[in-house]
Amino acid sequence: MKTVIKKSVIQTTAIGLILAGSLMFSPLASAAEKAGPQVQIPATSDAIWQSIDREIEQLNKVIQTGTLEEVHHHAFAIRDLAAALPARSSSLPADKLNQVKANNKFVATLAERLDATGDAKDKAGTESNFQKLKGVLKTMRANYLGA
Incomplete structure (x- = not known):
């Protein structure tokens, strides 16, 4: 049971980090796109x-x-x-x-x-x-x- 909980916590944390990263870099990509040459x-x-x-x-x-x-x-x-x-x-x-x-x-x-x-x-x-x-x-x- 502890293994299942640990696995769930790790998966949830990983998903959270991925989402946070995508939110963090999205404005940067938008700003870079807008900046142009x-x-x-x-x-x-x-x-x-x-x-x-x-x-x-x-x-x-x-x-x-x-x-x-x-x-x-x-x-x-x-x-x-x-x-x-x-x-x-x-x-x-x-x-x-x-x-x-x-x-x-x-x-x-x-x-x-x-x-x-x-x-x-x-x-x-x-x-x-x-x-x-x-x-x-x-x-x-x-x-x-x-x-």
Whole structure:
């Protein structure tokens, strides 16, 4: 009888571990699937801005065509490119560099919002967040004019 109980406990524990493992790795797989390809970070701030412009253009097309499930690819690429700017902006004065760093927080927040509204198929919300993102990027870019 003790052997049967031990065997049942071991089987139950094994099943529990398998289920726990599948639940634990499922969100990771989903996040990896959503992340898509990693964006290549150019070596200079000028090249980064060119890449951001291309991603903005692509994001605009995605929104206009209504393929909102693709919004996150471009929003996160823009976030990653913008996050790389401070490291490639050594010629900026300290005050402007600090402004770029501060604006990066807004870019990251707006990328998350774009992802959420895109996933929800909320075109109006996506367009609104896209306009806000373009405004923040315009403010960031102003720090590079004449630098």
